[in-house]
Amino acid sequence: MISRVSSIDFVVNGTRYRNIKVKPYDTLSRILRDELGLTGTKRGCDYGGCGACTVAVEGMAVYSCMYPAQYALNKTILTVEGLAESESEFSREALSEIQRSFLENGGLQCGYCTSGVMMSTKMLLDDNPNPNENDIKEALAGNICRCTGYGRIIDSILAAAKMKNSAARTK
Ligand code: FES
Ligand code: FES
The missing domain is CATH 3.10.20.30 (Beta-grasp domain)
Incomplete structure (x- = not known):
């Protein structure tokens, strides 16, 4: 209540x-x-x-x-x-792997859906650091994107997972 x-x-x-x-x-x-x-x-x-x-x-x-x-x-x-390392500074270095990956792989067009998609991505990768395409589609079931057709979003998430995993290995 x-x-x-x-x-x-x-x-x-x-x-x-x-x-x-x-x-x-x-x-x-x-x-x-x-x-x-x-x-x-x-x-x-x-x-x-x-x-x-x-x-x-x-x-x-x-x-x-x-x-x-x-x-x-x-x-x-x-x-x-x-998600970013620093909220006060806008620089590529301050962005998280997820944000950088979307930027580098064209995972957004108008960007309106993007923060929600990135938050679903964050929850997915916290849970499953090596998702396949089906895992990603399932994780994005609650996020609508009217621009991208989802292909580049999926590519961005696969690349973000790789980026995060290789960053974790070098720590
Ligand atoms: S604004 Fe919350 S689900 Fe659309
Ligand atoms: S990038 Fe425009 S709605 Fe997703």
């Missing part, structure tokens, strides 16, 4: 936020975008149909447009901004 708290604490991309005011009908996507300024999380359909708003809550991919903000109380959230 949703309790009628008017403020919540949570951690987003490693930063602890305190006393964020939320109304009972607020969604996590609204709070992330409008209150925290994390506009990398997109709003496409706002009803759970497109996946543009995908973020991770406690390591699970969720549609933030459907996720009541009050449920985020004391939870740990990751958004696309948190």
